[in-house]
Amino acid sequence: MKMEPITDDIRNKGLEVFRNIRDSKLLSHLNSCRHCGFCAESSIYYQVNPDAKFVPARKADLVSSVYRRYCTITGKYLPGLFGARELNQDTVEEMVDLLFGACTMCGRCTLHCSVGMDISDLVRTGRNMLSRMGYMPGTLQKTADAALGSCNNLDISTEEFTDTLKWLEEDLKYDLNDDQAVIPLNEYGRRILYTLNPREPKFFPLSISAMAKVFHAAGESWTLSTGMYDVTNYAYYSGNLDEARVIAQRLFDEKNPTGTDNLCCGGGGRQLAMSEYNERRISIAAMKPHQIRDTGAEIVVTPCRNCIDQPAQINLTYKLGAQIKTLSEIVADSLVLKEKDTDTHKASSPEL
Numbered sequence: 241m242k243m244e245p246i247t248d249d250i251r252n253k254g255l256e257v258f259r260n261i262r263d264s265k266l267l268s269h270l271n272s273c274r275h276c277g278f279c280a281e282s283s284i285y286y287q288v289n290p291d292a293k294f295v296p297a298r299k300a301d302l303v304s305s306v307y308r309r310y311c312t313i314t315g316k317y318l319p320g321l322f323g324a325r326e327l328n329q330d331t332v333e334e335m336v337d338l339l340f341g342a343c344t345m346c347g348r349c350t351l352h353c354s355v356g357m358d359i360s361d362l363v364r365t366g367r368n369m370l371s372r373m374g375y376m377p378g379t380l381q382k383t384a385d386a387a388l389g390s391c392n393n394l395d396i397s398t399e400e401f402t403d404t405l406k407w408l409e410e411d412l413k414y415d416l417n418d419d420q421a422v423i424p425l426n427e428y429g430r431r432i433l434y435t436l437n438p439r440e441p442k443f444f445p446l447s448i449s450a451m452a453k454v455f456h457a458a459g460e461s462w463t464l465s466t467g468m469y470d471v472t473n474y475a476y477y478s479g480n481l482d483e484a485r486v487i488a489q490r491l492f493d494e495k496n497p498t499g500t501d502n503l504c505c506g507g508g509g510r511q512l513a514m515s516e517y518n519e520r521r522i523s524i525a526a527m528k529p530h531q532i533r534d535t536g537a538e539i540v541v542t543p544c545r546n547c548i549d550q551p552a553q554i555n556l557t558y559k560l561g562a563q564i565k566t567l568s569e570i571v572a573d574s575l576v577l578k579e580k581d582t583d584t585h586k587a588s589s590p591e592l
């Protein structure tokens with residue numbers, strides 16, 4: 241990837257991140273690594289390609305070593321002795337390649353670290369430095385700019401969004417034979433505000449219909465909103481993972497390892513938004529096809545639309561022949577609604 245040469249001015253923008261740290265947890269993690277190597281096998285990058293550069297601690301040390309060089313007396317005067325590193329062109333190029341291009345921010349290494357060091361938080365700090373210096377990969381910068389300008393990273397206009405909802409609602413009424421089936425937008429006072437991933441209105445609108453069908457069947461008070469889009473790291477950081485699992489388990493089996501110890505599919509941490517690393521992203525997913533084949537699954541359920549794209553590409557590349565669906569789609573497909581009287585479209589909510 242072609243990068244602008246680093247200057248003093250650019251370097252200072254990156255180092256500002258260290259000068260403004262107010263987070264004692266981050267400070268302690270910058271100084272915690274015991275170099276035990278336990279985290280190595282946690283990362284799918286290292287498991288698939290056991291090169292030392294893919295060990296999570298190595299990624300964290302890229303950030304910590306720069307911190308030592310500029311923010312500690314020992315690192316400043318005896319850099320070689322204390323593993324302190326200049327923030328120069330080589331360092332920056334390595335940081336971009338490993339922090340943006342070789343980490344999905346899944347946090348699995350943090351779970352397995354012998355001292356509980358938050359490695360993905362250090363990766364995030366390194367990404368913050370790179371982005372302030374203007375070294376964010378071009379494709380990711382484009383999506384970030386779109387999100388800032390239009391409240392969603394695919395630059396969907398409000399008009400396009402409302403038009404999509406309109407025809408989806410018409411189809412929903414027709415499919416359910418029920419005029420009460422609606423996709424509410426910007427309705428004040430509803431119990432649930434449901435946020436979408438921008439990929440849904442843009443590429444997969446039928447997953448919105450699936451969710452609307454579930455809400456309708458449950459008689460729920462809900463609404464969508466223009467300008468509210470979800471940023472996901474669902475599987476690891478959602479507040480109700482157990483509940484999502486209970487719903488999925490009623491219909492399907494889980495893979496192993498499971499829960500927070502599951503292996504990342506390889507598409508997280510904005511990997512899907514960075515086409516610069518497409519080849520690496522698909523290659524490090526090599527563990528997933530084995531997990532899926534071991535279950536014998538014909539349908540693979542993922543928590544949200546953002547989690548569909550990487551498994552869908554794995555499905556094609558590794559010729560799994562499975563269907564990949566979201567949890568809401570699978571629940572909507574499984575609903576059996578009571579027949580409605582075709583003459584009375586004004587009837588109350590359908591029953592399960």
Ligand code: SF4
Pocket residue numbers: 282283284285295296299342343344345346347348349350359360363504
């Ligand atoms: S956060 Fe996940 S992808 Fe990143 S280094 Fe840790 S285990 Fe690897």
Ligand code: SF4
Pocket residue numbers: 272273274275276277278279280296297300352353354355356357359
């Ligand atoms: S497990 Fe933790 S302490 Fe050990 S090398 Fe990895 S990051 Fe460092």
